[in-house]
Amino acid sequence: MGGGLLVAGTASDAGKSVLTAGICRWLAREGVRVAPFKAQNMALNSTVTADGAEIGRAQAMQAAAAGVEPEAAMNPVLLKPGSDRSSQLVVLGRPVAEVDALGYRPHKKALAAVVLDCLDDLRSRFDAVICEGAGSPAEINLRDTDIANMGLARAANLPVIVVGDIDKGGVFAALFGTLALLDPADQALISGFVINRFRGDPRLLDPGLRQIERLTGRRVHGVVPFRPGLWLDVEDSLDLARYADGGADGDPTGAPAGSGETLRVAVIRLPRLSNVTDLDAVRAEPGVVVRLATRPDDLADADLVVLPGTRATVSDLAWLRRRGLAGVLAARAAAGRPILGICGGYQMLGTRITDEVESGAGEVEGLGLLPVTTAFDPAKLLGRRHATSADGGHPISGYEIRHGRLTVAEHPHAAPFAADGVRVGAVAGTSWHGLLENDAFRRAYLTSVASAAGRAFTPGPDTCFADVRARRLDALGDLVADHLDTSALRHLLDHGAPADLPFVPPGAP
Known part of the structure; x- marks a missing residue:
C-alpha cells in the first residue's frame, strides 16, 4: 500500500475530521504506517508538538488515532481567528502575521509550496x-487560490472522497451539487461518497444510494451510523452544539461509574473561546455535567465555573462585562464558590492586562479576583510542560500557547495552584492547557470543588482519560471497518482515482 487520500466534505462540520481519524485508526490497526494531514486549518483549538510547534488540535487527535507523534508537517498552515475579520497566520507551527481575508490571498502562492513540501515529506x-x-471543495469563489481541497488534490494527484452529513438533511443534493460545481479536471479526482451520521435502518437509503451512483458515476463507499459521545477534540465553533450535550451521557465507550451526586460545571462560552478541549477530561468523568454558558442565569446552579482560553483576551473581557457575567463571577468569589481560569481566562481573573499586541488596547483593568498582572509580548510562548503539582504533589503535564506574560504579586491569602498558577480561596488560575487530563490532579481538584459546593460527589477512581480517548478512537476505527468499503479505500490508496469517472455538468441530469 502507498499513496494518499483526501477526505473532503459537502460543508464544514460534515464529519471530515472524525472520518479521517477513523481511517487512520483502521489503517494503523491493519499494520499500515499512516499519518494525517490538513494543509490549512482554521480553528481556535490548537496544541503544541514535542518540538514546540502549534498545530490544530484535530490533527493531534488524528495522529493519536494513527499511533504516531504529531508534528508541524501534519498541519502546515493554521489560521486562528481573533475577530470576524482577522486571524493569526501560523506557518509550520510558528505565528508569522495577522491577516484578513483579502490580506491572506497574497500569501497563498508561497503557502502552496510549503503545503506540498510537507505532504511530499510525509508521503x-x-x-x-x-x-x-x-470547508467544502465547491467553494468556487475561492478555487483559484485553494491549497486545501481540489487545489491540493490536483497538485498531489490525490483521489478524493466526499462526506455528507445526513443528520442535517439534504445530503443527496449536497453530494450531487458539490460534484456538479467542479470543473472536469477536479471532478476526475472525486472518486466516491460517504454518508455520515445516519439514524435508522440503512435499507431506507438504498433507493437514494442507487440513484446518486447512477447520476454521478461514483460509488457510495459507505453509510456511517450516528454514534453519540465520539466527537472528541472539537475543531471549531460549529462543533460546540454537540460539545454542549453534557458529560459522558450516551458515551458508548464504557467509562466507569462515579458515585454520589451530580457535579455541575459551567464553561463560559466566550466569543473567541479557544481550547475548549481542556474540559474534555472533565466531561469524561461519570457524574459530571458540563454546559456552555452565555448568561448570568446559566451560572446560577453551577458548582464550578470555568473561564476558558481565548484568542482575544481583552475584547472577550469586555464582552464578559457587557453580558453581566463579571459581576456574577465577583459574587461567586466572595461567596467562596469555585472558579477556574485557564490561560486567557486566568489573565482575565487578574488585576491588570497590558496589551499592545492582540488588541492594541494598552492597559485594561482585570476582574481583580487573583493577584496577577499580564503583559502581552509579540513573541508567542509555545511549549509542553512537565512538573509536580505544588498543591498536591501529583505529577502533571500540559502545554502553553500564549502571548501573555504573567506576574504574581504578594497576597496574604494566595497559594500555589498546579505548577504555574495561583489560588485565592475558591478562585484558581493556570496558564497550562491540558492540565485536567492528568487523572490524579483532576480527581483531587474535582473533589475539592465538590467539597466547596457541598456536593456528595466522588470522581470515578479508575477513570483514565487516556484510556477513554483510546476507546473512542477505537470506536471510530470500528465505524470505518464495519461500515465503509475498506477494500475500495485500499484500492484508492494503491492506485489513485479511477481513470473512467464521468463528468457531471451543472444542471444535469
Missing part, C-alpha cells in the same frame, strides 16, 4: 497519508 516517510479538506 516519503509513511505508507499512507490521509488528508482532510477544509
Whole structure:
C-alpha cells in the first residue's frame, strides 16, 4: 500500500475530521504506517508538538488515532481567528502575521509550496497519508487560490472522497451539487461518497444510494451510523452544539461509574473561546455535567465555573462585562464558590492586562479576583510542560500557547495552584492547557470543588482519560471497518482515482 487520500466534505462540520481519524485508526490497526494531514486549518483549538510547534488540535487527535507523534508537517498552515475579520497566520507551527481575508490571498502562492513540501515529506516517510479538506471543495469563489481541497488534490494527484452529513438533511443534493460545481479536471479526482451520521435502518437509503451512483458515476463507499459521545477534540465553533450535550451521557465507550451526586460545571462560552478541549477530561468523568454558558442565569446552579482560553483576551473581557457575567463571577468569589481560569481566562481573573499586541488596547483593568498582572509580548510562548503539582504533589503535564506574560504579586491569602498558577480561596488560575487530563490532579481538584459546593460527589477512581480517548478512537476505527468499503479505500490508496469517472455538468441530469 502507498499513496494518499483526501477526505473532503459537502460543508464544514460534515464529519471530515472524525472520518479521517477513523481511517487512520483502521489503517494503523491493519499494520499500515499512516499519518494525517490538513494543509490549512482554521480553528481556535490548537496544541503544541514535542518540538514546540502549534498545530490544530484535530490533527493531534488524528495522529493519536494513527499511533504516531504529531508534528508541524501534519498541519502546515493554521489560521486562528481573533475577530470576524482577522486571524493569526501560523506557518509550520510558528505565528508569522495577522491577516484578513483579502490580506491572506497574497500569501497563498508561497503557502502552496510549503503545503506540498510537507505532504511530499510525509508521503516519503509513511505508507499512507490521509488528508482532510477544509470547508467544502465547491467553494468556487475561492478555487483559484485553494491549497486545501481540489487545489491540493490536483497538485498531489490525490483521489478524493466526499462526506455528507445526513443528520442535517439534504445530503443527496449536497453530494450531487458539490460534484456538479467542479470543473472536469477536479471532478476526475472525486472518486466516491460517504454518508455520515445516519439514524435508522440503512435499507431506507438504498433507493437514494442507487440513484446518486447512477447520476454521478461514483460509488457510495459507505453509510456511517450516528454514534453519540465520539466527537472528541472539537475543531471549531460549529462543533460546540454537540460539545454542549453534557458529560459522558450516551458515551458508548464504557467509562466507569462515579458515585454520589451530580457535579455541575459551567464553561463560559466566550466569543473567541479557544481550547475548549481542556474540559474534555472533565466531561469524561461519570457524574459530571458540563454546559456552555452565555448568561448570568446559566451560572446560577453551577458548582464550578470555568473561564476558558481565548484568542482575544481583552475584547472577550469586555464582552464578559457587557453580558453581566463579571459581576456574577465577583459574587461567586466572595461567596467562596469555585472558579477556574485557564490561560486567557486566568489573565482575565487578574488585576491588570497590558496589551499592545492582540488588541492594541494598552492597559485594561482585570476582574481583580487573583493577584496577577499580564503583559502581552509579540513573541508567542509555545511549549509542553512537565512538573509536580505544588498543591498536591501529583505529577502533571500540559502545554502553553500564549502571548501573555504573567506576574504574581504578594497576597496574604494566595497559594500555589498546579505548577504555574495561583489560588485565592475558591478562585484558581493556570496558564497550562491540558492540565485536567492528568487523572490524579483532576480527581483531587474535582473533589475539592465538590467539597466547596457541598456536593456528595466522588470522581470515578479508575477513570483514565487516556484510556477513554483510546476507546473512542477505537470506536471510530470500528465505524470505518464495519461500515465503509475498506477494500475500495485500499484500492484508492494503491492506485489513485479511477481513470473512467464521468463528468457531471451543472444542471444535469
